[in-house]
Amino acid sequence: MIDANYRDKQLSQLQHFFATAKRDSLTALSPDTLAEMRSRIRETINDLLIWGRPHLAATRGIQWPYHECSLIAPHLAKVYCQDTDKKAQQQALLFLALLPVPNQWRWLAKAIDILPDEPEIKLFLTTERQTIQSKLTGRGQSSLKLRHVMQILKSPQLPHEKGVLRIFSLPYLFLDKQLLRKIANNYVFFLEPPMGVVFRHAWWRAFTELEDPCIFGLGGEEDRFFIDMQANTHVIRLAHGDFLPDLAPLDPAPVKDIDIVFNGTFDDMARKRHFFMLELLHDPRLKNKKALFLGRGSQENITAFKKEVERHELTDRVTVLSNLRRQDIPRSLGRCRIGVHLSLYENSCRCIYEYYRANIPCVISSATAGMDMRIFNQKTGRVADDAQLPEIIASMIHQHSSFTPRQWFQNNSGSLHSSRKLNEELMDFFTVNGYLWNSDIVPLDSSGANRYLKKEHYRHFLPEFHQLLSWLQPSMPAGIKLTVDG
Structure with a gap:
């Protein structure tokens, strides 16, 4: 420390x-x-x-x-x-x-x-x-599906109307200048950096050297500030978790037998700050409070965390559920009173929107990068400096029923609201840059196999995916094979 x-x-x-x-x-x-x-x-x-x-x-x-x-x-x-x-x-x-x-x-x-x-x-x-x-070798896979890296939101209708290409992973696959220009002749780029503190990853500069500005989707204020300072960029607040689709609650009145839910990968515990959460549970204001730790991860790291729980003598108050199927997460969330998010950096993290969707308010550390802190309000939760966390967590647990995060989510966020907002932003962008706009984008999903809200949209764009594959594969690093399924 x-x-x-x-x-x-x-x-x-x-x-x-x-x-x-x-x-x-x-x-x-x-x-x-x-x-x-x-x-x-x-x-x-x-x-x-x-x-x-x-x-x-x-x-x-x-x-x-x-x-x-x-x-x-x-x-x-x-x-x-x-x-x-x-x-x-x-x-x-x-x-x-x-x-x-x-x-x-x-x-x-x-x-x-x-x-x-x-x-x-x-x-x-x-x-x-x-x-x-x-980063490429660390993936441990030589074959890579295009839909796990990018998403076509709108087909190009050349010569006057460009398409829209969303890139949410592995942006360094696109650094070849000739390749980028070819794609940019057909598409406007909507870029969603996977993580905040974007200035560390200067490979994004390649997209700013094109004729048209590229659009960055960034949740955090500091990232918007930095990217706004760079030439040939256009910044919007929408990214990743904003596009979470809505789900009907599994139980309108679930039994709340867990005080805190903490959702973060066990493969990156230093960034997510799992051990800090364990330390907080020792604070007198949180004595006897129960916590659920959710997340994906390797068995080695999950075992290491469970040993840390034992070392802290918290086995009677901490439950660990790992590698759940995505459809099983809402049921586990329903048992919890509030969420706590301590991660050092994100970009519009999905799990916070999952809390809101499940009607769980959330307290977030003010140190977290990559989150739009405006989404924490009197209906949804609180932002707190680390020193304030025990007091605010205890207060929110006591008052959890006074928050209405699901109502806020349904009225302000989720796939349909955020896709509509993005569509409006893109329409304005196209108008300013002199492009026609005759068709809207398809609605987005925050994650999943291909990030389309409707599976038929992926099938609709298959010809464009195959065209992109023919452009991309020749410029790929040795050992990386791109594929399109369907």
Whole structure:
């Protein structure tokens, strides 16, 4: 456990760096010193915006690093554009290319173009390639169905009307520039990053280098702020969990014998913060409260978590249900009074909407990235700093029947409402960009085999899927075979 003093030192280091940059004093330092500084500052920003989020949220605020980077960018851009010293220009460009500043991805493209042999740029690109390769090999599968990566929402009717292509997984399969241009000639991209803190994944920049803007679906404020700062992007609040289809309650008056439900994969417990939830259960305000842990995961990780429950002496208060079929989850949720969500980063996480659909209010940590905090309100739940969680969880358990999250879900969210909102956003986008709009998109689902609300829509788009397959397969990395079933 990293203590608060360490996090405070990180914040002080960043504050000193930002103050130095605002005084235009950076380029007076040696190139080696500046390279070491860039590496340290990048690492610190990454660490704070991932693992240090609770401390950052409770002190400076999550937006602080982004805001400060946006303030130093004009100083650095001035050096790059106006300074006569080539070395100073180069150092300014490297800061602009490697920190989350406005137009970072454009600056990065410029640095890659004119400084291809610069060690920091070479290291950045090498690390990016290694990360992508690790993600691909980590899948453990050589065959990949297109419908598990993308979804056609609207067919192209060329030459005047483009289609809409939703990409929700493995965006790094699309980085070939010639391939991207070919697809973009036929489709507008609707991109849903799987996780929040999007600035870490600069491979998304490839989509912003096209002629048309690409559309990003992002739940979290900080991600919308960062992507809004990048050129050639259009940001909307809808993503993933917003498109959860409605279901009739299995029982209009279920027996509530569990106080808390915590839903998160056991294969990523550090991000989901399972162990923090166990610690919260020891708080005097939550003594004797019972919790249900739901999630998918490997048997090894599930066993490890159960041992942790035993170590905490909570076996009489904690139930673990793993790898349930999706259709069995609502019945388990019906037993619970409130949901608790502690994950460090998401992008419009499905499980929160599942809580609301099941009429379960939810408390979420203010440190969570990738969630639209406006969906937590007097009808649905609360947002709390980590230090406030025991008190607010206890209060919500006591008052759980005063919330009406299912009513809110039916009136404001779910597949039909969110698909309609997305359709309206897309219509406006097409109009602004001079494209005709003669047909609407099909309704979306948040997950499942192909993310279509109706199976016949997938069959309707099969010709377009086969065409995309013919374009995509030649550019795939070795060992990746794409398929279309049907």
